[in-house]
Amino acid sequence: DLTSTTKLANGVEMPWVGLGVFKVEDGPEVKQAVIDAINSGYRSIDTASVYGNEKGVGEALKEVDVKREDLFITSKLWNADQGYESTLTAFEATLDRLGLDYLDLYLIHWPVPEANLYQDTWRAFEKLYQEKKIRAIGVSNFKEEHLETLIQGSEITPMVNQVEFHPHLTQEPLRHFCLDHNIQIEAWSPLKQGQLFDNDVLQVIADRHNKSIAQVLVRWDIQSGVVTIPKSTKAHRIKENADVFDFELTYDEMKQINQLNKDERVGPDPSTFNKR
Numbered sequence: 001d002l003t004s005t006t007k008l009a010n011g012v013e014m015p016w017v018g019l020g021v022f023k024v025e026d027g028p029e030v031k032q033a034v035i036d037a038i039n040s041g042y043r044s045i046d047t048a049s050v051y052g053n054e055k056g057v058g059e060a061l062k063e064v065d066v067k068r069e070d071l072f073i074t075s076k077l078w079n080a081d082q083g084y085e086s087t088l089t090a091f092e093a094t095l096d097r098l099g100l101d102y103l104d105l106y107l108i109h110w111p112v113p114e115a116n117l118y119q120d121t122w123r124a125f126e127k128l129y130q131e132k133k134i135r136a137i138g139v140s141n142f143k144e145e146h147l148e149t150l151i152q153g154s155e156i157t158p159m160v161n162q163v164e165f166h167p168h169l170t171q172e173p174l175r176h177f178c179l180d181h182n183i184q185i186e187a188w189s190p191l192k193q194g195q196l197f198d199n200d201v202l203q204v205i206a207d208r209h210n211k212s213i214a215q216v217l218v219r220w221d222i223q224s225g226v227v228t229i230p231k232s233t234k235a236h237r238i239k240e241n242a243d244v245f246d247f248e249l250t251y252d253e254m255k256q257i258n259q260l261n262k263d264e265r266v267g268p269d270p271s272t273f274n275k276r
């Protein structure tokens, strides 16, 4: 169920399924989505400083009847805040907005190759981790080359890499690299932001299991060993997206879905995304 977890390199347990809140408005909208999610069993929430809704997420967390240690809260450091000192400051601001005294997972949102600051940023992540202000530290949108550079000069290897991942972008080489380095892959836009719901191959598989395409996608993530954070603000869909623990995709179905790959992104290419 939604309490099932994967063990990260440092032993921290991370739920396989969480709620993503990208583009969800701060205030009542995000607050209600987080409350609905936690009431339907979610324990993991994925936000980011740049989403502008950490405050609303924090308000929801105060209202729910789940102990802090049973929740798994992720946020991300925005590109403009990269650098050692600015990371420390940005982290405190994130904690403050969320109303928390520690994070479960903190990610460098993008490598921003042009700025060349992700190694300095990572020093600050290592410090915050050692001070036990974050239970696990990781990155997002890092390609092999960025991970290589980071790992070479660092004491701690990132525990998670959150990347765009769905049947049109299966990220095979990067997944192998991460497996080799004990870096857990986490899928963003696991539903390709709604662009896979008319796919015939997925529809046949969904019908066979009496499930929706969204549920097949979430299930495919888990069976691929990928943590997943589908986004919805509708209570019935939030529930639906997590109702994936009562069926299993066959080996052939997994293969059919993998074969849909087109190396096609909905988001920017991390190598050239330098927006700050």
Ligand code: NAD
Binding pocket: 019, 020, 021, 022, 023, 046, 047, 109, 140, 141, 162, 163, 187, 188, 189, 190, 191, 192, 193, 194, 212, 214, 215, 229, 230, 231, 232, 237, 240, 241, 267
């Ligand atoms: P997604 O792939 O989760 O798709 C969400 C869209 O699908 C929503 O607009 C919703 O209307 C629709 N939807 C959701 N459930 C549905 C259902 N059961 N039936 C029909 N439609 C449904 O897209 P996303 O929000 O881009 O990605 C998920 C999360 O990943 C984000 O909320 C965010 O937390 C994270 N993310 C991270 C990055 C990054 O750079 N690290 C980038 C994008 C997203």
